[in-house]
Amino acid sequence: MNPLKEKILRLVRETGPITLAHYMQMALLDPKHGYYVKRDPLGRDFITAPEVSQIFGELIGLSFVQAWEDRGRPERFCLVELGPGRGTLMADLLRAAAKVRPDFAAAADIVLVEVSPALRAAQARALQDHAVRWASALGDVPDDAPLFLIANEFFDVLPARQFVRSAEGWHERMIAERDGTLTFVLSPEIAARTLPQAVPNQVFEIQDAASAIVAEIAARIVSRSGAALIIDYGHFAGLGDTFQAVKAHEYCDPMENPGEADLTVHVDFASLFEAARHENAQVLGPINQGAFLDALCIRLRAERLKCAAPERRTEIDAAIDRLTNPAHMGSLFKVMAICDGRSPGMPGFPC
Numbered sequence: 529m530n531p532l533k534e535k536i537l538r539l540v541r542e543t544g545p546i547t548l549a550h551y552m553q554m555a556l557l558d559p560k561h562g563y564y565v566k567r568d569p570l571g572r573d574f575i576t577a578p579e580v581s582q583i584f585g586e587l588i589g590l591s592f593v594q595a596w597e598d599r600g601r602p603e604r605f606c607l608v609e610l611g612p613g614r615g616t617l618m619a620d621l622l623r624a625a626a627k628v629r630p631d632f633a634a635a636a637d638i639v640l641v642e643v644s645p646a647l648r649a650a651q652a653r654a655l656q657d658h659a660v661r662w663a664s665a666l667g668d669v670p671d672d673a674p675l676f677l678i679a680n681e682f683f684d685v686l687p688a689r690q691f692v693r694s695a696e697g698w699h700e701r702m703i704a705e706r707d708g709t710l711t712f713v714l715s716p717e718i719a720a721r722t723l724p725q726a727v728p729n730q731v732f733e734i735q736d737a738a739s740a741i742v743a744e745i746a747a748r749i750v751s752r753s754g755a756a757l758i759i760d761y762g763h764f765a766g767l768g769d770t771f772q773a774v775k776a777h778e779y780c781d782p783m784e785n786p787g788e789a790d791l792t793v794h795v796d797f798a799s800l801f802e803a804a805r806h807e808n809a810q811v812l813g814p815i816n817q818g819a820f821l822d823a824l825c826i827r828l829r830a831e832r833l834k835c836a837a838p839e840r841r842t843e844i845d846a847a848i849d850r851l852t853n854p855a856h857m858g859s860l861f862k863v864m865a866i867c868d869g870r871s872p873g874m875p876g877f878p879c
């Protein structure tokens with residue numbers, strides 16, 4: 529049997545049912561068998577926007593250059609990416625920024641927040657021409673300079689807890705053992721937290737780790753200036769079970785093979801918005817990814833790229849469609865910016 533499944537079954541037998549957040553943490557980041565610890569899943573199990581087109585990272589690079597200028601071109605700042613995958617977005621961002629403002633990268637202290645050894649190695653390869661360093665958490669990044677931060681498809685993998693409404697109140701969904709397999713059960717206790725109004729059987733998800741990280745980003749930006757872009761699939765205030773497992777571009781059973789599939793939830797942007805506002809940050813959006821990329825003139829950039837590489841016309845058109853069309857990534861994916869409120873906002877958002 530899958531060694532991680534055995535480990536989780538043993539834990540559940542010894543200590544009783546575990547939360548979904550605990551299960552996600554083990555399945556994704558167990559130091560030996562965790563999904564992200566063992567491998568580079570990009571392309572094989574799922575594909576992300578920076579891997580679809582170089583234009584994605586380039587436009588983000590240009591918007592950070594604009595934000596840097598708007599904040600008086602600080603001589604030193606932290607340029608941070610949370611969960612940088614293969615490092616593609618950061619490489620595209622830096623290349624585009626260098627074209628328009630060669631001194632941008634020189635002022636940047638580039639920190640990649642990554643826990644996966646396999647992906648750190650991929651990032652080192654993609655960014656070999658740049659001085660970058662790694663941190664395991666945002667707390668390990670210096671907080672003595674303005675912060676410019678990007679997180680694409682990072683928050684969706686953070687551990688989530690689920691609660692199910694009964695006539696009496698909310699019960700946490702736990703993971704237990706039944707006949708040698710892992711299965712969901714409901715905690716008999718009523719949850720002590722205040723949760724929204726709902727009818728029986730509705731599910732509500734909470735990502736405490738995500739809200740805590742956003743609060744930290746917002747607090748740093750408010751005190752040191754800067755800007756952050758958070759891009760992910762998600763919704764703005766929603767009840768519902770969005771927990772899912774993906775392997776080889778297909779949905780699969782999240783309990784069957786822990787450590788072998790990506791586990792995610794849809795990000796609840798309403799809680800992230802609240803967490804940032806609580807720190808007195810200015811929050812822009814969330815808006816749909818399609819609208820954001822259109823406002824940054826993705827089609828103009830695509831035309832330029834097609835002129836430079838006419839043989840790639842069809843491929844470039846398909847990539848732009850994938851990123852912006854509401855039938856693909858255009859509306860499920862949302863973009864939210866966190867700003868200090870003293871400087872202009874971020875390009876791409878309505879004024």
Ligand code: SAH
Binds near residue numbers: 564570578611680682
């Ligand atoms: N941003 C990339 C990759 C998204 S996949 C892209 O758009 O292509 C999620 C990324 O988050 C991976 O790099 C994964 O290793 C990293 N990750 C997952 N959990 C993490 C955690 N708790 N702390 C830091 N990085 C994490």
